[in-house]
Amino acid sequence: MTRIDRYILILFLRTVMVCFLSLAGIFIVFHAFTAFDDLVNQTRRGDSLMWVLVRFYGPYLIMLFDMTGAIITLMAFLFTVGWLRRTGELTATLSAGVSHGRIFRPMVVASLVIITAQFASRELVIPHFRSSLTMKAEDLNGEIEQAVRPTFDQFAGVLIEGARLKTKARTIEKPNFRIDSEYEGFGDLLIADDAVWMEPGESRSPRTGIVEGLTGGPPVRGYLLHNVKRPEYIDRIASVGREDQPILMTSADQSWLGPGECFLATSVHPNILHTEDTATRLASVWELSGRVRNPAVHSSLALQTQVHERIVRAPLDFGLVMLILPLVVNVRGRKLFVMIGSAVGMVLGFFALKTLASALGGSGTLFTPGIAAWLPLLVVCPIAFVRLRAVQNV
Structure with missing residues (x-):
């Protein structure tokens, strides 16, 4: 790894961290504003307020990372390249004969690591906090009951x-x-x-x-x-x-x-x-597939579709990042906010495709649950690969 690689990687990771912490801070402030009295009541049992906040919001921050990690990575990609372009560092590096693909390689690898960390937290960490993520602030020290x-x-x-x-x-x-x-x-x-x-x-x-x-x-x-x-x-x-x-x-x-x-x-x-659907969404793929294979329990088409969606989510998130990468190269000289607008439109189209495929799989219309869940990956990844190859040597 060269010095410029380390510089770009640190700039990218710092942007990711700032975006996530900003989003997490907004979530905590707005939520604590409505549940602060319940959280303070928990301190009467001997725990400090900081420890109560960590116990309650810690699992939620892990879930927030799982929900927004790919989008934050994508936006950090755009902002980092926009900053390099604005300061003239990108132009200077390109003038030395280095291609866009080589410059962006540290960010692509970091994006893959972040998406892999998302996958690990989703399958290994979040299921252990499933009860905590379905409770309210007043239930922090008690048993969680539901219908x-x-x-x-x-x-x-x-x-x-x-x-x-x-x-x-x-x-x-x-x-x-x-x-x-x-x-x-x-x-x-x-x-x-x-x-x-x-x-x-x-x-x-x-x-x-x-x-x-x-x-x-x-x-x-x-x-x-x-x-x-x-x-x-x-x-x-x-x-x-x-x-x-x-x-x-x-x-x-x-x-x-x-x-x-x-x-x-x-x-x-x-x-x-x-009865909480959240408990099902927070289950691991291993547990969900076990339910589908369980002959004693009826498995709906929606649950079968959800199992396949969880399997393809990680490669699909990485495919989305690669799909936006040609916008970052910006051979047409677009302004930063125009690039961000184009990226937002592409992301909306991506999620519209996922939602449509999920609805078709859950209802059994046109496609089986497996085909419906894998359809977005079959559409997005080939396009992302072709677009990536087209800009690697630019």
């Missing part, structure tokens, strides 16, 4: 629903599971005080959710129901299953279950029961 989205387990033949879902504890309060299959002795309804999600071999406290050990737990994943009220005399009913797979287990023949407890074996994770 339960009724979900039917097609394999078990059980409709899972309840009064409320505690996302952190993975617990359904007052579960009301409707049984749509013939299980001897269970009837058509399963009612209890709460239902706690458990993984195979996990042993947890029914109230605190704390893992107590790794032995003596359920052999499969599912919900452990405490204080079952219906059917009555649950401890006298034998466990039942389907196709050699356990479905409903009781203490009558399961020693790891206590009195009044029942275990429903299911692959319907509490994350699927979220």
Whole structure:
């Protein structure tokens, strides 16, 4: 890397940082203006105001970077080249026989690194803060509760629903599971005080959710129901299953279950029961694809389209940056604001294509979900590649 490469790279990264921090500052100021009282109330529990702000706005800033990283990178590209052109540094470098492609190489590589960092945060970091990103300021130190989205387990033949879902504890309060299959002795309804999600071999406290050990737990994943009220005399009913797979287990023949407890074996994770669409958008590709492959849960065309969109998003964002690159070369001598206007128009067209493809895939019109999600990439990337090759030696 030459000295001019380092100079251009530092100028570009500094522009990216200034743009992001400006946007983040606007977001925090406007949001804190309406939620400041709730945030201050959190300090009464012993935490400093700065720590409360970091806990609450930290995950939101990560999500803001994921939502705006590509656009900020694109605008920083334009502003950096505009600055080099205005100061005469770009003209001096070109007069030395260096091509536009060589000058812009550090910014292109930095753009790829930023988009890769976006991908990493989207798949590895944001899913861990999903609960924090769906809560309000007053819920910062408490449990997050929301309504339960009724979900039917097609394999078990059980409709899972309840009064409320505690996302952190993975617990359904007052579960009301409707049984749509013939299980001897269970009837058509399963009612209890709460239902706690458990993984195979996990042993947890029914109230605190704390893992107590790794032995003596359920052999499969599912919900452990405490204080079952219906059917009555649950401890006298034998466990039942389907196709050699356990479905409903009781203490009558399961020693790891206590009195009044029942275990429903299911692959319907509490994350699927979220009523907030944000929780689905913040899930990783691995989790979303797992839902699509899950035979027990119906997957909509919109969800299938979303999985493919998440896969192609990173290369599509980089394709957008390369699509705007010829505008930066500016062989026609356009002014900076004219270039920015052209870039904005191209970005609007890009997102219009993505929105149209997503709508077609979600409705099943003309294209399958996979083809609809990949269509923008098939359109944008060849054009971006041709335009990039055309200006590399200019």
